[in-house]
Structures are given as C-alpha cells and as structure tokens.
Amino acid sequence: MIFFTDITTNISNYCMLNIKKYNDNNKNNKKIIFIDPSVYELKNHAEYSRIDILHKLVKNLKKNEYITIDYPCDMNAYYTGLFIEKSYYNNILYSNIDNYICVIQFEFMNYQDFVFQFNRLKKIWENNDKKIIGIGNMCRMLLSAKSHYDSAILNKNNDLKIISDLENKNLTDKEQKKLQKSLNRIKKLHEIEFCINVFDYIKKNVKNKCVHIYGASLTLIKYFVSDLELNNIFVSVDSTKWTKRVHTRIPLDKAICCRKNTRDIFFLEYINEIKKNNIDVIY
Numbered sequence: 175m176i177f178f179t180d181i182t183t184n185i186s187n188y189c190m191l192n193i194k195k196y197n198d199n200n201k202n203n204k205k206i207i208f209i210d211p212s213v214y215e216l217k218n219h220a221e222y223s224r225i226d227i228l229h230k231l232v233k234n235l236k237k238n239e240y241i242t243i244d245y246p247c248d249m250n251a252y253y254t255g256l257f258i259e260k261s262y263y264n265n266i267l268y269s270n271i272d273n274y275i276c277v278i279q280f281e282f283m284n285y286q287d288f289v290f291q292f293n294r295l296k297k298i299w300e301n302n303d304k305k306i307i308g309i310g311n312m313c314r315m316l317l318s319a320k321s322h323y324d325s326a327i328l329n330k331n332n333d334l335k336i337i338s339d340l341e342n343k344n345l346t347d348k349e350q351k352k353l354q355k356s357l358n359r360i361k362k363l364h365e366i367e368f369c370i371n372v373f374d375y376i377k378k379n380v381k382n383k384c385v386h387i388y389g390a391s392l393t394l395i396k397y398f399v400s401d402l403e404l405n406n407i408f409v410s411v412d413s414t415k416w417t418k419r420v421h422t423r424i425p426l427d428k429a430i431c432c433r434k435n436t437r438d439i440f441f442l443e444y445i446n447e448i449k450k451n452n453i454d455v456i457y
Contacts, residue, residue, distance in 0.1 A: 175399050177445065177457045178208055178412035185438040186457050190412040193224050196231075208275070208386070208412065209241040216249035220256065235273045240306060243268075244277040246388070248311045254281055261310075262294065269298045275386060277308030283364070285371045292375070299383065306384045306410075309376070313389025315365055320393045326362040333359050366397070373398045377405045386410045392444070396451045403453075416444030 178190040181200050189204040193212050201207055209231070211222050222228060228243050235241060243264045245257035261279040268274035276298045281287040299305035316323065326333075333356035340353045376385060385402065387394070390411035402409050417432035417440055432440045445455050 175395075175403065175448075175453055175455055176206070176410035177448075177455050178206075178410060179416070179441065179457075180414055182434070183437050183441050185441060188410075188457060193222075193228060193231075205238065207236075207239045209239060211241075211243050213246050213249055216245060216253075216257070218250075220250070220253050232268055232271060232274060235271075237273075240273045240275050242275040242277045242308060244279055244308070244310060246310050246313075247279055248282045248314050251282065258291065262291070265295055265298060272302070272304040275306045275308045277310050277388070279310045282311050282314075283368050285368055288372055289375060292379070296379075303382070306386055307380065308386045308388060309372070310388055312369075312387055312394065313391075315369055316391045316393040316397065318362060318393065320396050322359075323362050323366045323393065323397075326359040326366065329356075329359055330363055332356075333363075369394065369398065373402060376407070377402060380407055382406050384408045384410065386412070389413060389415075391415055392447060395448055395453065399453050400451065416441050 176188050177186070178188045179186050181189050181191055181195055181198055181204070187203075187205040189201060189207045190210055191198070191201055191204075191207050192210045195201075196209065209228075211228050212224065215222055222243070225243075228241070232241055232243070244261040245253070247254045247257050250257070258279050258281070261277060265274075265276050269276070276295055278288065278291050278295060280291040299307055336352060336356040337360065340349055343349075345353060385407050387409065388411075390399075390413055392415065395411060399409050399411070417437075441457075445457055448455050
C-alpha cells in the first residue's frame with residue numbers, strides 16, 4: 175500500500191498536493207504527486223476557485239503527476255446530484271488521459287448508488303491497465319477506533335431492542351444517555367456494514383488494478399486494505415489524520431499538536447501503527 179500525504183511532510187515521498195501549492199518547489203523531491211483540486215472549498219461553494227487552471231493542467235501533467243477534478247458529495251450534501259454529474263462528466267471528458275484518476279462519486283452512505291456509479295464508469299478503466307480507480311466519500315468513514323466498531327457488532331441485537339423500547343418516549347436523563355449510546359453504536363454498525371459491502375463489491379469486480387481510497391482512516395485501513403491486496407488489487411490511500419497522536423510513545427510535550435518540527439515523528443508513528451496489521455506501507 176502506498177500512503178500519500180501533504181507536501182509539508184519531508185519524510186514522505188508520495189504527495190497529495192493541493193492545487194494552491196502546485197508551484198511549491200518541494201514537490202520536486204516527491205516520487206508521485208496526486209493533485210487535490212482543493213476539495214474543502216466545496217464546503218461553501220459549488221465550484222473550485224481554480225477550475226480553469228485545473229482543466230488546463232490535465233493536459234499538461236508531468237509523468238509523475240496525477241489529477242482528478244471530482245466533487246465529493248460528503249463535502250456539501252446540498253449539491254449531491256450536481257457533484258455526482260460533474261464528476262461523471264469529467265471522468266468521461268478525460269477518459270483517454272491515463273494520469274486522470276477515475277474517481278467514483280456517489281450519494282453518501284448509499285451502497286446502491288455506489289454500485290450504479292461504479293458500473294456507469296467501468297467502461298473507462300476495464301481495458302486500461304494504467305487507469306487508477308478512485309473511491310470517494312470515504313474520508314468520514316470509520317473515524318473511531320476499530321474496537322468501537324467491533325463493540326457495535328457484538329451489541330447489535332441488544333442496542334436494537336433498547337432503541338425499540340425507548341425511542342419516542344418521555345425519558346429520564348439516564349434513559350436518554352442509554353438510548354443515545356445505543357444509537358451511536360448502531361450508526362457505527364451502519365458505517366462498517368456499508369464499507370464491507372463497498373469493498374466486497376470492489377474485490378469481486380476489480381482485478382489487477384490500482385485503487386486509491388481518498389481520506390482513509392486508520393480503522394478503515396486496518397479493516398480492509400490487506401483483504402483488497404490479497405485479491406490482486408494494488409491499494410493507495412491518502413490522509414493527514416496522522417497529525418493526531420495514535421500512540422502514547424509520542425511524548426506529551428510533542429503531542430499537544432503536530433508542529434513542523436514533529437511532523438515526521440507523528441507520521442512515522444502512524445505508519446508503524448498500520449504495519450502492525452501486516453500491511454506493507456510504501457511512503
């Protein structure tokens with residue numbers, strides 16, 4: 175598995191580069207660069223501020239640069255339909271450019287729509303070994319520790335009974351807390367079931383291809399990457415979630431926040447945490 179992260183992490187050779195930093199000289203030190211169109215802009219806007227530059231860049235990429243002009247629906251649910259169609263249009267428009275990543279965008283947490291969008295785009299990559307398949311709408315998935323999801327699975331029947339017994343009733347504070355705890359576990363259960371369905375579908379329908387999971391959490395990586403790679407799928411992910419401490423070995427004076435002089439420490443701890451799950455990480 176290749177792990178991409180932002181350009182300010184010196185120890186990393188694989189860069190997720192925001193278009194706003196495209197001219198940063200540090201990118202010359204990176205082996206492969208994935209260009210981010212600046213997706214966080216979509217939280218407040220329906221279009222990218224540098225959309226013209228992005229479209230011009232698609233046809234002028236360097237050999238080690240890859241790009242997508244997609245519109246993640248989890249950034250702004252109001253524009254879900256528009257974002258899906260714009261993403262689809264750009265995938266078709268640049269289907270003949272190998273370094274344009276074919277990202278599947280779909281309604282958030284909607285497995286049926288994922289399958290529909292997957293098959294709508296399959297014609298782009300099925301006969302092109304150079305095409306990278308991107309999986310969008312995953313950066314908000316499985317953000318808690320793996321043990322929390324395991325607990326949700328074990329407590330499913332009990333939680334459903336609690337919700338059935340207590341929902342829509344006048345509750346004491348103690349009952350309200352009990353209900354909320356069960357609701358939270360069921361939400362986690364829905365997340366893990368959704369991800370299981372999505373990645374099982376990918377395993378069955380993708381072979382000998384590169385699949386990039388955008389914004390993958392540590393828990394998502396632990397659950398699914400090994401299984402995908404055992405099915406002849408080469409996986410890459412990107413994340414900056416490692417900027418929060420994942421292991422107590424990082425001294426507390428360095429763990430208050432991830433600063434410039436501690437970025438490599440935080441990053442390596444995160445990589446080592448992934449490796450504990452028998453996942454080979456290239457970074």
